Amino acid sequence: MPTASWNGAIIAQANDDQVEIVENNVYFPISAVKQEYLRPSSHTTVCPWKGTASYYDLVVDGQTNATAAWYYPEPKDAAKQIAGHLAFWRGVTVER
Template sequence: MPRAIWKNAVIAESTTFETVENNVYFPPGTVKTEYLRASDTHTTCPWKGVASYYDVIVDGQVNKDAAWYYANPKDAAKNIKDHIAFWKGVTVEAGR
Protein backbone atom coordinates (compact mmCIF):
# COMPACT_ATOMS: atom_id res chain seq x y z
CA MET A 1 0.00 0.00 0.00
CA PRO A 2 1.31 3.48 -0.76
CA ARG A 3 2.78 5.47 2.07
CA ALA A 4 4.45 8.85 2.46
CA ILE A 5 7.63 9.01 4.55
CA TRP A 6 9.84 11.88 5.67
CA LYS A 7 12.67 11.67 8.21
CA ASN A 8 11.71 8.01 8.85
CA ALA A 9 8.19 8.98 9.93
CA VAL A 10 5.23 7.46 8.09
CA ILE A 11 3.00 10.47 7.43
CA ALA A 12 0.33 8.76 5.31
CA GLU A 13 -0.60 5.20 4.41
CA SER A 14 -3.62 3.89 2.55
CA THR A 15 -4.89 1.08 0.35
CA THR A 16 -7.17 3.58 -1.41
CA PHE A 17 -5.79 6.64 -3.16
CA GLU A 18 -6.00 8.71 -6.34
CA THR A 19 -3.14 9.25 -8.78
CA VAL A 20 -3.11 12.49 -10.75
CA GLU A 21 -0.15 13.67 -12.83
CA ASN A 22 2.06 10.99 -11.22
CA ASN A 23 1.24 12.25 -7.71
CA VAL A 24 -0.41 9.99 -5.15
CA TYR A 25 -3.26 11.76 -3.34
CA PHE A 26 -4.07 10.20 0.04
CA PRO A 27 -7.70 10.35 1.20
CA PRO A 28 -8.69 12.35 4.27
CA GLY A 29 -8.29 10.23 7.37
CA THR A 30 -5.25 8.32 6.08
CA VAL A 31 -2.79 11.13 6.81
CA LYS A 32 -1.36 11.61 10.30
CA THR A 33 -2.27 15.24 10.80
CA GLU A 34 0.02 15.58 13.80
CA TYR A 35 2.82 15.92 11.21
CA LEU A 36 1.08 18.75 9.34
CA ARG A 37 0.81 22.49 9.97
CA ALA A 38 -1.29 24.75 7.77
CA SER A 39 0.68 27.07 5.51
CA ASP A 40 -0.40 30.40 4.02
CA THR A 41 0.79 29.23 0.58
CA HIS A 42 -1.71 28.79 -2.25
CA THR A 43 -1.18 28.07 -5.94
CA THR A 44 -3.58 27.70 -8.84
CA CYS A 45 -3.74 24.89 -11.35
CA PRO A 46 -5.72 25.71 -14.52
CA TRP A 47 -7.72 22.49 -14.41
CA LYS A 48 -7.67 21.46 -10.71
CA GLY A 49 -8.19 24.83 -9.05
CA VAL A 50 -6.61 26.42 -5.97
CA ALA A 51 -4.20 24.27 -3.96
CA SER A 52 -3.53 24.91 -0.29
CA TYR A 53 -0.38 23.73 1.44
CA TYR A 54 0.86 22.20 4.68
CA ASP A 55 4.31 22.24 6.20
CA VAL A 56 5.43 18.74 7.17
CA ILE A 57 7.06 18.65 10.61
CA VAL A 58 8.95 15.67 12.06
CA ASP A 59 11.00 15.89 15.26
CA GLY A 60 10.95 19.68 15.08
CA GLN A 61 12.30 19.76 11.51
CA VAL A 62 10.11 21.69 9.09
CA ASN A 63 9.67 20.85 5.41
CA LYS A 64 7.86 23.97 4.22
CA ASP A 65 4.91 23.47 1.87
CA ALA A 66 5.74 19.78 1.38
CA ALA A 67 2.08 18.71 1.21
CA TRP A 68 -0.86 20.11 -0.71
CA TYR A 69 -4.57 19.57 -1.22
CA TYR A 70 -7.58 20.97 -3.05
CA ALA A 71 -10.43 21.91 -0.71
CA ASN A 72 -12.68 23.04 -3.57
CA PRO A 73 -11.34 21.54 -6.79
CA LYS A 74 -12.81 22.18 -10.19
CA ASP A 75 -15.19 19.51 -11.51
CA ALA A 76 -12.42 17.79 -13.49
CA ALA A 77 -10.55 17.09 -10.24
CA LYS A 78 -13.42 16.44 -7.83
CA ASN A 79 -12.03 12.95 -7.15
CA ILE A 80 -9.13 14.50 -5.18
CA LYS A 81 -11.17 16.85 -3.00
CA ASP A 82 -9.40 17.11 0.39
CA HIS A 83 -6.91 14.39 -0.57
CA ILE A 84 -3.30 15.20 0.33
CA ALA A 85 -0.22 14.79 -1.90
CA PHE A 86 3.45 15.23 -1.03
CA TRP A 87 6.72 16.42 -2.55
CA LYS A 88 9.94 18.26 -1.52
CA GLY A 89 11.75 15.18 -0.30
CA VAL A 90 8.78 13.31 1.13
CA THR A 91 9.11 9.82 -0.32
CA VAL A 92 5.94 8.17 -1.56
CA GLU A 93 6.52 4.42 -1.71
CA ALA A 94 4.33 2.15 -3.81
CA GLY A 95 4.05 -0.26 -0.90
CA ARG A 96 4.68 -3.92 -0.34
Protein backbone atom coordinates in the same frame (compact mmCIF):
# COMPACT_ATOMS: atom_id res chain seq x y z
CA MET B 1 -0.07 -0.16 0.08
CA PRO B 2 0.98 3.41 -0.78
CA THR B 3 3.05 5.07 1.95
CA ALA B 4 4.46 8.58 2.36
CA SER B 5 7.41 9.14 4.68
CA TRP B 6 9.78 11.92 5.60
CA ASN B 7 12.52 12.36 8.21
CA GLY B 8 12.06 8.79 9.45
CA ALA B 9 8.30 9.06 10.04
CA ILE B 10 5.41 7.53 8.14
CA ILE B 11 3.22 10.52 7.28
CA ALA B 12 0.45 8.69 5.39
CA GLN B 13 -0.52 5.14 4.48
CA ALA B 14 -3.59 3.89 2.61
CA ASN B 15 -4.88 0.95 0.63
CA ASP B 16 -4.46 1.05 -3.14
CA ASP B 17 -8.19 1.59 -3.68
CA GLN B 18 -8.22 4.64 -1.36
CA VAL B 19 -5.64 6.75 -3.20
CA GLU B 20 -6.02 8.74 -6.40
CA ILE B 21 -3.17 9.07 -8.90
CA VAL B 22 -3.19 12.39 -10.78
CA GLU B 23 -0.26 13.60 -12.88
CA ASN B 24 1.85 10.85 -11.29
CA ASN B 25 1.17 12.19 -7.78
CA VAL B 26 -0.38 9.95 -5.16
CA TYR B 27 -3.26 11.70 -3.38
CA PHE B 28 -3.96 10.13 0.01
CA PRO B 29 -7.32 10.48 1.74
CA ILE B 30 -7.03 13.03 4.56
CA SER B 31 -8.14 10.31 6.99
CA ALA B 32 -5.00 8.30 6.09
CA VAL B 33 -2.64 11.18 6.93
CA LYS B 34 -1.21 11.54 10.44
CA GLN B 35 -2.50 14.97 11.39
CA GLU B 36 0.11 15.52 14.09
CA TYR B 37 2.73 16.07 11.36
CA LEU B 38 0.75 18.75 9.50
CA ARG B 39 0.96 22.48 10.14
CA PRO B 40 -1.19 24.80 7.98
CA SER B 41 0.67 27.06 5.58
CA SER B 42 -0.62 30.27 4.03
CA HIS B 43 0.94 29.27 0.68
CA THR B 44 -1.39 28.66 -2.29
CA THR B 45 -0.97 27.93 -5.98
CA VAL B 46 -3.41 27.75 -8.86
CA CYS B 47 -3.75 24.95 -11.39
CA PRO B 48 -5.89 25.80 -14.43
CA TRP B 49 -7.79 22.51 -14.36
CA LYS B 50 -7.66 21.46 -10.67
CA GLY B 51 -8.21 24.83 -8.97
CA THR B 52 -6.49 26.54 -6.05
CA ALA B 53 -4.21 24.36 -3.91
CA SER B 54 -3.61 24.95 -0.22
CA TYR B 55 -0.51 23.67 1.55
CA TYR B 56 0.73 22.19 4.80
CA ASP B 57 4.22 22.23 6.24
CA LEU B 58 5.41 18.90 7.61
CA VAL B 59 6.94 18.97 11.08
CA VAL B 60 8.71 15.82 12.28
CA ASP B 61 11.08 15.68 15.27
CA GLY B 62 11.51 19.45 15.28
CA GLN B 63 12.38 19.60 11.57
CA THR B 64 10.12 21.49 9.16
CA ASN B 65 9.60 20.73 5.49
CA ALA B 66 7.80 23.85 4.24
CA THR B 67 4.83 23.42 1.89
CA ALA B 68 5.58 19.71 1.48
CA ALA B 69 1.92 18.67 1.30
CA TRP B 70 -0.90 20.11 -0.77
CA TYR B 71 -4.60 19.63 -1.33
CA TYR B 72 -7.46 21.24 -3.20
CA PRO B 73 -10.17 22.37 -0.77
CA GLU B 74 -12.59 22.94 -3.65
CA PRO B 75 -11.26 21.18 -6.75
CA LYS B 76 -12.78 21.97 -10.12
CA ASP B 77 -15.12 19.36 -11.64
CA ALA B 78 -12.30 17.89 -13.76
CA ALA B 79 -10.43 16.98 -10.55
CA LYS B 80 -13.33 16.20 -8.23
CA GLN B 81 -11.85 12.75 -7.45
CA ILE B 82 -9.11 14.41 -5.35
CA ALA B 83 -11.51 16.23 -3.04
CA GLY B 84 -10.60 15.24 0.52
CA HIS B 85 -7.15 14.02 -0.57
CA LEU B 86 -3.61 15.30 0.01
CA ALA B 87 -0.36 14.80 -1.92
CA PHE B 88 3.32 15.27 -1.09
CA TRP B 89 6.58 16.51 -2.61
CA ARG B 90 9.82 18.26 -1.51
CA GLY B 91 11.71 15.18 -0.39
CA VAL B 92 8.78 13.18 0.91
CA THR B 93 9.22 9.59 -0.22
CA VAL B 94 6.04 8.10 -1.67
CA GLU B 95 6.09 4.37 -2.38
CA ARG B 96 3.31 2.68 -4.26
